[in-house]
Amino acid sequence: MVPSSLSQQYLQHIQQQFSQTCQLLSEQGYGRLLIAAGDINYHFRDDGDYPFKLNPYFASWLNLVEAAGSWLIIDCQASKPTLLYYFPEDIWHQPAPLDDALVQQAFEVVSFDHPKELPQWLASNEEKIAYIGPAQACIKNLTNCTTNCESLLTAIDYYRAYKSDYEQACIRQANEAAVLGHRAAAEAFYRGESEYQIHMAYLQATQQLDNDQPYNSIIALNEHAAVLHYPHKSRQQPASPKSFLIDAGVSVAGYAADISRSYAYQPGVFADLIIAMHSLQQNLVASLAVGLSYVDVHIQAHRALAAILLEFTLVQGSVDSLLAQGVTSVFFPHGLGHYLGIQVHDRGGWLTDPQGGELKAPQAHPYLRLTRSIEANQVFTIEPGLYFIEPILQQAQQDARGAAINWDAVTALKPWGGIRIEDNILMTETGAVNLTRLAGLV
Template sequence: MTDIDTSYARHLQMLQRQLEEVLPSLGYDGLLLFSGSPRYRFQDDQAAPFVANPHFKRWVPLPRQVDCALLVRPHQRPLLYHYDPVDFWHLPAGRPEGFWTRHFDIVEMHSREELERSLPHGGHLAFIGEEAALAERLGIEAVNPTPVLSALNWQRAVKSGYELECLREANRVAVAGHRAAEAAFRGGESEFGIHQAYLAATGARETELPYSSIVGLNTHAAVLHYQHLDRQPPARPLSFLLDAGVEVRGYASDITRTYSGESGLFGELIDALDAAQRNLLEQVRPGQGFTSLHLSMHRALARILRDFGLVDMSEEGQLESGITSTFFPHGLGHLLGLQVHDVGGLQADPAGTPAPPPLSHPFLRLTRSLETDMVVTVEPGLYFIEPLLARLAEAPHRGAVDWAKVDALRPYGGIRIEDNVRVTPAGCENFTRDAFQAG
């Protein structure tokens, strides 16, 4: 057996153990995980890009296979209903092959009618997926029951060895794209040209990416989820921010780097934020509250703003007044895995008790304490965002800001540095920096 086959076998054993822990106590005999069906544009026969239900693809590495179902029961071999229609318009999927197939009983379905006839009807099953109408036709009353989803989402935060290797590989591939993108930026390419360089280096189609890449030159770097791709480069390329990842067997990387087009203050701020992020990573360990890490990063940012003469106020004063949130409005990071913003980050326990972020930091996506083999992003930022700066300019503490320096930095947009980090028993493993160093 190959290493991936061995780690996948252990991954399935872990999922079976988790299933056996959760389902009997919640009163279910099994789960029917439905991958999902294509969604078509309004009055059109063109489907939107498809991604399978994350609970389905946690068991089966078929991240873009439509209309498949997986029946999992405690102490039983999983049964995959694989949809392989007879079709002359599109290339059929064909019978699944690969290292993972020997762990499943696989039944081939050649039409939706055959699929629905063959799927289990009624019983004490929970249906997990989007098609509630399908569950109703099958006589399954429990559709995405909250107690089950809460337990599954909680479990997903801690990764198996197989999942960790998928995430490592997703970082290695994405870093090749980031290197190509930086070279394209240095070569004077437009946002569109940089994006094409990223795709070519990663070997990915745009529809295969785990999220739409953020490719921002100059002020576009200040738009946190900038969604466009200019075809023409700016006359003066001051800065470049790339937030982009890839997907490996359904698991995502999520990496951000920022570059300066010329030497000066903005480049020095990139270096300062990079150093602060690396210092913060030394605090990553099991038992560490992620909210505390987020607040520590705000204090580090306050020191940067003060040391560079952008803000004349103490660290605590900047936090209490909300000044640091003007320059760093989003959360420090989030869980990463089958989804880029993986679920379960705002739960206090497997039952789903809410653990909301602090009122003063509403966009934080992770409030749990870290555990060994969690994978999280750590992504501080320092931005010059026009509407937030306008609000700060009207605030009582506006006099603490050196507006001349801020105005000089507005054309650069902003900085984000994002690594994908595994929590280890003694600290952390940085998938992203390891990949950059290896390259």
């Protein structure tokens, strides 16, 4: 729910979003928008359910984690949105009544205890209706309803790039909470603990359960740090700890922090590489300005990485030749970052306008999730990396890139896996605000 310190900002956020949404609906000929929170889904031939995850288009209005079966109605003839809160009689799960005063102020709240009551609220004979959410049987009976209209979703996704004061404050608080976990995880690493133990230290420090996290945290020791989305949490303590890569966040009112750090257990070449990557990342953040293309910042990151690879004699050649041959992508295959908000990878990163114009990622950098120009009130990540990924190295060995790589030096560093340094950045008219460093994580 909404942090009490942000009550007024939240009310302003809802008013602004209501006004903007009604404008988009009017432009596309709709008078009403229905958004389903989503339902609880069950495992195949089993009565156990999957963890419930809110429809993000619902969550951007209200992060109600117990909202399964609930709906939002955006009726542009009304003064505020309506929340249809599903509150069944249930002896098994003890649903909570919705008595939050702030929610009551922001929404017209109607409780119902059976889906058969929905049609009387959802139907409208006088205006076209747009619906956003998973397939719903009750929508099929609404003859004037369009499901997941692509042009409306595109327009909403485009404007999601601009965060309200409330959203910015939530992401700021999420960073402050996540920093506590990152510090605890680093301490556990230096105690020689296992990935599982480090993970539990992170959850304890952030007061989260696994399902509370905005995404599955990456807790990677030694060569596991070379797996970009390493999913496991080994219970075995490493016989010889070398490196630690953590990518983990916290959610505040549904808004995510997404932070990565890398550590070396002892001084040496890998520790020096981490220092160099911190400097690279901070230089990138310092270069950010309104109007700059995010693609250009991504290319700038590759140029800076080429210089580091040359400095540590991991490659040979010139910065220009390494970029031209694609050698830096052997060590840094993913994009520099992405939008951040109610979704960890907030949508709209390729959209150039609310009508659906797109600027795809460059062919040489296909995994870049953000290609738009940098503007005020955007929140995004800056996360350069340097990895020793065996399948990519094997491919490079077999093509022209291999001649530029110092294989002895690279092979010696493979047991350390790789490095990723990721901060969450709020862009303002006067420059970038590094929410992660501001929260105290170096």
